[in-house]
Amino acid sequence: MKLTHHISSIITDFTEDVIMRFNSAKQIIDVITSSQSFSYQYNGNEVIVRSGGNDAHKIALDNGRAVNIITIDSKDVQKISYDSDGRMKQILLEHEGVVRSISTFFYAGGNLDYVLVEIKDDERLDSKYIFEYTNFKTDARTQSFQFFNESILGNFVPVTLRGSSSFNLPSKMIYVRKINNYDYKYATVYEYTYTMSPANGSVIGMSTKYTVQTKGGPIVITDNVNIASTCP
Secondary structure, X not given: OEEEEEEEOOOOEEEEEEEEEEOOOOOEXXXXXXXXXXXXXXXXXXXXXXXXXEEEEEEEEEOOEEEEEEEOOOOEEEEEEEOOOOOEEEEEEEEOOEEEEEEEEEEEOOEEEEEEEEEOOXXXXXXXXXXXXXXXXXXXXXXXXXXXXXXXXXXXXXHHHOOOOOOEEEEEEEEEEEOOOOOEEEEEEEEEEEEEOOOOOOEEEEEEEEEEEEOOEEEEEEEEEEEOOOOX
16 A cells, blocks of 8 residues: 655645555555655564664564554553454553553544543643544545554554554544643644545545644644555
């Protein structure tokens, strides 16, 4: 599968190709962009993620899903649990055995409803990701459009190892950050629209408009992603 990114804003305007390669077992083996690359080496229930020619992460699998992620050049460990439907339930981020953050996933109607991220060192930094959805159904080709997990997991974890995805493609993601023990403040709003194939009506692209709130006022950025070839 090949994705093409075009990102434009008042700060930057560039196009980036993202190429994903799969093996005969439909396991992702490479993610290559103009700025970085990841390769994936499978050995039973373990995956080694390499970046820049070095081992970067070690992912332990259970039933084909990532359950333990070690960042090799640090002492960070992510421990992931799933519900009975194979969907992410919780991610614990530990550093030297101490829990630093807890991300808890909540679902409604077959879709991810919101994610609550609790920062154990400072509750004032807690945040929430809230989702709204389209009527477009997620399939093997379009599940890669669901980028929201990257904010929590990191972009090196293949979507194919993250458990079941939402039934529908998102229309909006709202990121809010706690400013005291009771209130949340809007920080960033992501709005998603989709491009359809005139040949068969399938989704072939996604545009993201996200508004970032800054002290100097909002910054609006657009990110256009197109599938350039068919996924296996």
